[in-house]
Amino acid sequence: MPTPPAPVDLETRLGAILSDHAQLEGPLLPILHAVQAEWGYVPPEALPIIAEGLNISRAEVHGVVSFYHDFREEPAGRHMVKICRAEACQARGGHGVEAAAKARLGVDWHGTTADGGVTLEPVYCLGLCATGPAAMIDGRVVARVDEKRLETLLSEVGA
Amino acid sequence: MSKLKIYVPRDAAALAVDAEKVAEAVLAEAKIREIEVELIRNGSRGMLWLEPMVEVEKDGVRHAFGPVTPHDVEALFDTDWDDHTLALGPTEEIDWMKRQTRLTFARVGVIDPLSLDAYEAHGGLKGLRRALGMTGTEMIDEMKESGLRGRGGAGFPTGIKWDTVRLAPASQKYIVANADEGDSGTFADRMLMEGDPFSLIEGMAIAGICVGATKGYIYLRSEYPEAIHTMNEAIRIARARGVLGASVLGSGFTYDMEVRVGAGAYVCGEETSLLNSLEGKRGVVRAKPPLPAIEGFLGKPTVVNNIISLGTVPVIFEKGAAHYRDFGLGRSRGTIPIQIAGNVKFGGLFETAFGTSLGALVDEIGGGTATGRPVKAVQVGGPLGAYFPRSKFDTPFGYEEFDGQGGLIGHAGVVVFDDTADMLGMARFAMEFCAVESCGKCTPCRIGAVRGVETVDRIARGDASAIPLLTDLCDTMKDGSLCALGGFTPYPVMSALTHFPDDFHANAKEAAE
Numbered sequence: 093m094p095t096p097p098a099p100v101d102l103e104t105r106l107g108a109i110l111s112d113h114a115q116l117e118g119p120l121l122p123i124l125h126a127v128q129a130e131w132g133y134v135p136p137e138a139l140p141i142i143a144e145g146l147n148i149s150r151a152e153v154h155g156v157v158s159f160y161h162d163f164r165e166e167p168a169g170r171h172m173v174k175i176c177r178a179e180a181c182q183a184r185g186g187h188g189v190e191a192a193a194k195a196r197l198g199v200d201w202h203g204t205t206a207d208g209g210v211t212l213e214p215v216y217c218l219g220l221c222a223t224g225p226a227a228m229i230d231g232r233v234v235a236r237v238d239e240k241r242l243e244t245l246l247s248e249v250g251a
Numbered sequence: 252m253s254k255l256k257i258y259v260p261r262d263a264a265a266l267a268v269d270a271e272k273v274a275e276a277v278l279a280e281a282k283i284r285e286i287e288v289e290l291i292r293n294g295s296r297g298m299l300w301l302e303p304m305v306e307v308e309k310d311g312v313r314h315a316f317g318p319v320t321p322h323d324v325e326a327l328f329d330t331d332w333d334d335h336t337l338a339l340g341p342t343e344e345i346d347w348m349k350r351q352t353r354l355t356f357a358r359v360g361v362i363d364p365l366s367l368d369a370y371e372a373h374g375g376l377k378g379l380r381r382a383l384g385m386t387g388t389e390m391i392d393e394m395k396e397s398g399l400r401g402r403g404g405a406g407f408p409t410g411i412k413w414d415t416v417r418l419a420p421a422s423q424k425y426i427v428a429n430a431d432e433g434d435s436g437t438f439a440d441r442m443l444m445e446g447d448p449f450s451l452i453e454g455m456a457i458a459g460i461c462v463g464a465t466k467g468y469i470y471l472r473s474e475y476p477e478a479i480h481t482m483n484e485a486i487r488i489a490r491a492r493g494v495l496g497a498s499v500l501g502s503g504f505t506y507d508m509e510v511r512v513g514a515g516a517y518v519c520g521e522e523t524s525l526l527n528s529l530e531g532k533r534g535v536v537r538a539k540p541p542l543p544a545i546e547g548f549l550g551k552p553t554v555v556n557n558i559i560s561l562g563t564v565p566v567i568f569e570k571g572a573a574h575y576r577d578f579g580l581g582r583s584r585g586t587i588p589i590q591i592a593g594n595v596k597f598g599g600l601f602e603t604a605f606g607t608s609l610g611a612l613v614d615e616i617g618g619g620t621a622t623g624r625p626v627k628a629v630q631v632g633g634p635l636g637a638y639f640p641r642s643k644f645d646t647p648f649g650y651e652e653f654d655g656q657g658g659l660i661g662h663a664g665v666v667v668f669d670d671t672a673d674m675l676g677m678a679r680f681a682m683e684f685c686a687v688e689s690c691g692k693c694t695p696c697r698i699g700a701v702r703g704v705e706t707v708d709r710i711a712r713g714d715a716s717a718i719p720l721l722t723d724l725c726d727t728m729k730d731g732s733l734c735a736l737g738g739f740t741p742y743p744v745m746s747a748l749t750h751f752p753d754d755f756h757a758n759a760k761e762a763a764e
């Protein structure tokens with residue numbers, strides 16, 4: 093699992109991220125996305141710095157981080173596997189893929205494999221509803237995922 | 252000899268089934284054969300069961316092949332892209348294409364989405380140029396006359412919404428395009444942004460100039476990485492070419508825009524939750540009034556419209572309001588891009604005038620189920636939409652028509668289920684989804700949905716006395732919720748219970764025996 097960022101790095105990088113977004117109207121979500129792109133999650137140490145930079149309370153920043161499914165408060169595994177749970181994928185056999193992924197990885201939703209390799213998250217629609225079941229692996233979308241294709245995809249990320 | 256023009260889509264639905272590898276194989280094979288190829292990465296034509304669908308231009312006519320795997324490419328070249336088992340004939344002659352009326356999606360799948368020249372060659376920017384010669388009131392009249400209603404679900408007349416913003420006095424106004432498209436079974440917004448992004452830019456620019464807004468945002472869900480990329484590129488190109496910026500097409504009007512990425516919350520598709528999110532807050536729903544048209548983004552008058560609503564504006568101005576209005580049925584004017592999804596043989600995007608019956612969409616156009624089993628239920632309008640049984644298949648596609656049958660068209664997603672579907676399970680999922688996605692503001696939604704899951708579980712265990720409890724709970728949610736997430740979750744739940752009672756009583760009977 094990735095180690096938490098060193099305090100100096102965090103302050104320098106975060107300072108740059110904050111100044112990159114200084115001109116935006118409503119900058120908090122873009123900042124949080126940038127933070128997560130940098131460290132893979134939103135480190136708790138980042139909250140007071142973001143709060144100070146935007147002149148809002150730390151609780152407010154935390155409230156926003158915790159509201160959105162995308163923002164993680166802890167590091168994820170090295171690879172992120174998201175499987176669509178929504179209706180159109182269910183209609184095309186999504187349950188089988190969900191079950192196979194959980195069994196293969198030995199985790200439930202939101203879980204990370206013991207070796208820190210893969211985190212499994214549900215997603216509610218990827219807009220691939222005519223060619224489901226659909227999934228997203230490290231930001232790349234895949235469709236027509238049956239259990240065999242899942243097996244290949246998981247092997248590719250070392251699971 | 253001129254180059255061989257080959258089209259390989261870059262739409263996410265094609266990329267998700269290895270279109271990138273097909274494109275690489277085409278280039279590699281052409282190189283080996285020393286054939287000069289011009290590879291164009293278009294959007295998708297919308298026949299998603301055929302993706303990756305490759306097109307080759309011959310004597311000015313595009314011929315389709317699909318679904319193509321990288322391994323097929325060599326053989327396709329061997330036959331000179333002619334007599335191959337994957338050959339589908341001229342694209343425009345395919346029955347599925349011929350039956351459509353493509354207005355909003357006229358260019359999608361046809362052009363390279365990032366070629367502004369191709370966009371203009373296919374009618375792009377004509378609407379904006381015409382609008383620039385009109386007054387604000389004339390533009391509003393055009394919109395009202397077109398009959399365009401919001402395609403995000405609520406069906407509110409777009410012209411009236413714009414007029415409210417136009418007449419609101421303010422130093423700053425905004426155009427916000429709602430690209431949160433969270434409904435299962437929908438992908439029209441995604442396909443338009445990936446396949447013809449300039450149409451959205453043009454529609455937003457017309458809206459901005461009409462109401463006096465100089466700034467626009469596209470709130471685009473994070474689940475759509477390809478759309479985010481394509482939109483950002485298109486905005487950059489439009490700015491460089493003077494379509495956006497300090498003087499739109501040299502008119503003196505200022506309008507610019509940017510993409511903002513969502514963060515995985517379904518409720519942020521609700522317009523006031525979206526505005527909070529855009530401001531950097533929790534995506535909690537705001538009470539209305541004030542309407543966003545009066546107090547929207549940062550408290551300023553804001554047009555919030557769906558991608559398809561805004562993407563349809565250019566064709567209305569290009570061809571005239573009457574041309575658009577003359578299609579349709581009753582109070583549902585124009586065309587609607589219907590997304591046929593789920594367990595269906597021919598799934599994809601089918602744009603047609605309002606009025607086609609649900610049965611024709613599912614059985615004729617969709618070709619029935621992919622599994623070949625009988626159709627059991629169809630969910631129309633996303634996770635808050637009702638499940639329709641076959642007995643309601645004569646319902647024509649229209650706002651009032653679906654409302655009259657206890658349903659809604661929503662964003663026009665049609666999700667097909669075969670006879671193996673467990674409708675009690677689908678009712679449970681609807682409640683679970685509401686619980687996961689609730690913004691937390693109202694108790695009937697936040698707590699009610701959790702109770703809903705428990706109640707369905709009791710029914711599943713054979714406790715028939717829980718059925719009236721579920722009905723009561725749905726009534727409470729319907730009456731006591733601020734927005735349609737809590738308020739409409741009863742649609743899928745109650746329609747499943749009403750039309751498929753056997754799925755709810757089976758276990759109860761077993762338990763009694």
Ligand SMILES: Cc1cc2nc3c(=O)[nH]c(=O)nc-3n(C[C@H](O)[C@H](O)[C@H](O)COP(=O)(O)O)c2cc1C
Pocket residue numbers: 400401402403404405406407409429430431432433434517518519520521522523555556557558560561734735736
């Ligand atoms: C829970 C919920 C989710 C919604 N999701 C979307 C969405 O993803 N896209 C959308 O355009 N409208 C969505 N809406 C409707 C919007 O609130 C709003 O009516 C719409 O964006 C207005 O644009 P239109 O008039 O062009 O349809 C949603 C509404 C609710 C209650």
Ligand code: SF4
Pocket residue numbers: 518536688689690691692693694696697732733734735736737738
């Ligand atoms: S119904 Fe649910 S999602 Fe809508 S405002 Fe109330 S709590 Fe929020």
Ligand code: FES
Pocket residue numbers: 176177178179180181182216217218219220221224225226434435436437
């Ligand atoms: S329902 Fe799975 S991609 Fe839309």
Ligand code: FES
Pocket residue numbers: 176177178179180181215216217218219221432433434435436437
């Ligand atoms: S599946 Fe979740 S919305 Fe399409």
